[in-house]
Amino acid sequence: MRIEWSHIKKVYRTEDDKKWSSRLIFPRETRTGLLDFSASTKRGITVVLGPKGSGKSTLLKVTATISVPNDGRVTYTMDNKKVWVWSRNRAEMSGTSGLEGLKNRIGYVPQRKRLEEDISVEEAMVYLAQNRRVPQPKRRAAELMARWGLAGYRKHELSQLPKSALSRYWLAQSLLTDPDIWLLDEPAEGLDELGWELLCQELLHHPSHRLTLIATNDLELAECADHLMLMEGGSCRRLGARHLLTASVPDGSVASWYRTMQTFSGLHSRIK
Numbered sequence: 001m002r003i004e005w006s007h008i009k010k011v012y013r014t015e016d017d018k019k020w021s022s023r024l025i026f027p028r029e030t031r032t033g034l035l036d037f038s039a040s041t042k043r044g045i046t047v048v049l050g051p052k053g054s055g056k057s058t059l060l061k062v063t064a065t066i067s068v069p070n071d072g073r074v075t076y077t078m079d080n081k082k083v084w085v086w087s088r089n090r091a092e093m094s095g096t097s098g099l100e101g102l103k104n105r106i107g108y109v110p111q112r113k114r115l116e117e118d119i120s121v122e123e124a125m126v127y128l129a130q131n132r133r134v135p136q137p138k139r140r141a142a143e144l145m146a147r148w149g150l151a152g153y154r155k156h157e158l159s160q161l162p163k164s165a166l167s168r169y170w171l172a173q174s175l176l177t178d179p180d181i182w183l184l185d186e187p188a189e190g191l192d193e194l195g196w197e198l199l200c201q202e203l204l205h206h207p208s209h210r211l212t213l214i215a216t217n218d219l220e221l222a223e224c225a226d227h228l229m230l231m232e233g234g235s236c237r238r239l240g241a242r243h244l245l246t247a248s249v250p251d252g253s254v255a256s257w258y259r260t261m262q263t264f265s266g267l268h269s270r271i272k
């Protein structure tokens with residue numbers, strides 16, 4: 001399992017800019033999500049670090065095929081040698097149709113976890129399992145609800161779930177297909193102690209077929225990394241095996257390595 005990002009560009013227009021540009025008064029302004037982002041990663045856990053606004057969430061959304069890049073392509077090479085490509089061309093030709101085989105192999109947890117849906121946890125889990133063509137959907141949904149401490153909430157509407165249960169719901173639904181690609185955007189946000197324990201267990205027993213990307217500012221969570229990716233200004237500044245990168249700091253921790261990289265970055269921009 002391998003993902004390669006080639007020269008990905010993703011820009012956003014802000015709401016105000018949309019309004020003004022439609023009246024042709026001001027030139028259109030954009031915000032950069034990703035800028036010539038090129039990198040590749042393989043099986044195991046890759047933790048994506050970077051300052052606020054560096055493009056971590058954008059990278060996960062594009063990789064999850066939820067967001068269409070303006071330029072560049074994402075190539076997914078599965079263990080059975082099947083290759084999928086996600087790009088603007090691909091999206092314009094046929095949207096995500098024909099990509100169901102890939103989408104069903106991806107589990108995604110977004111940063112913004114609030115849900116307005118008035119269906120119950122159980123209904124949502126079974127619906128998603130059926131939609132993703134999971135064999136024995138009811139059984140799989142029940143298994144994941146039990147595993148993520150949601151059995152007591154199964155009749156609760158999603159919009160009424162307490163924050164901690166909602167964060168666990170997102171994690172549970174993302175694992176319905178036993179995905180090859182697990183994309184977690186700030187997964188620890190909102191988790192209670194039970195949720196944190198369960199997440200750590202899941203990461204500790206990480207299946208060998210899976211490629212996991214975790215975008216986070218939580219440096220305790222980042223210690224689970226096999227690989228580290230550091231983002232800055234929408235680009236990949238560093239990527240490598242965690243043990244090699246953290247060998248340069250005395251205590252070998254991800255937190256110290258990240259602080260060192262930030263200090264270096266600060267110095268570098270002052271020198272410039």
Ligand SMILES: Nc1ncnc2c1ncn2[C@@H]1O[C@H](COP(=O)(O)OP(=O)(O)OP(=O)(O)O)[C@@H](O)[C@H]1O
Nearest residue numbers: 012013014031032033051052053054055056057058
């Ligand atoms: N929907 C959007 N509309 C306009 N600009 C956006 C949108 N989403 C992201 N951006 C902008 O794109 C840039 C990258 O944002 P992104 O959320 O990917 O960064 P991040 O590293 O995940 O940040 P954080 O750590 O705060 O979550 C930022 O400048 C952000 O303001």
